[in-house]
Amino acid sequence: MARLTRKEKQAHTRNCLMKSAAKVFAKRGLQQASIDEVAEEAGYTKGAFYANFKNKEELFLAMLDERFGQKLAEIERVAAGDDFSLAVTSDPEFDRLFFEFSAYAARNEDFREELVTRYRALRAQVAEAIGGRARRDGVELPISAETISLMTFAMAKGLALENMLEPEAVDDELFSSMLTIFFTGLRTLAASPAAS
DSSP states (O other): OOOOOHHHHHHHHHHHHHHHHHHHHHHHOTTTOOHHHHHHHHTOOHHHHHHHOSSHHHHHHHHHHHHHHHHHHHHHHHTTSSOTHHHHOOOHHHHHHHHHHHHHHHHOHHHHHHHHHHHHHHHHHHHHHHHHHHHHHTOOOSSOHHHHHHHHHHHHHHHHHHHHHOGGGOOTTHHHHHHHHHHHHHHHHHHSGGGO
16 A cells, blocks of 8 residues: 655545544534544644644634535536535535534624635525526526525525424425425516516
């Protein structure tokens, strides 16, 4: 087995720290979690943490970049199809982290700006997919693709919160059903004489 280069070792350490941070932050919250806990969960020292990140905020942003990058890739994969639910729904761990990030952002303006920048990029990608689909199908949207994207994300995050609080009340098909009803309503609006 080939030895890892220094750069590969550092990338591996960063990845392990981000994975352990996701677990610790989801369990304890961003404010309560310590750098020591994150390093220990990953099997490293606090020194290894500081060799990779200046502080918790830099770690948060690296985690956001990684998770949002994964979501952008998912959006690109499903952009040609109908199932936007795949593009905007998250895994339960990320939902908890996203709410943690959002709560932290509400108290930290610099971090809020960083979070919003990344979140807007996701919404813009979904808006582009919605607009592209409408153009391809020859449909005139009754409201902007950007507004549709924002509404879709609002539904997804609202549903994620419901699922976190009362998982037994939220079945696997609920978001897909919500989107079907929402897009049926948009098509009805687009076809109505008042819309033209």
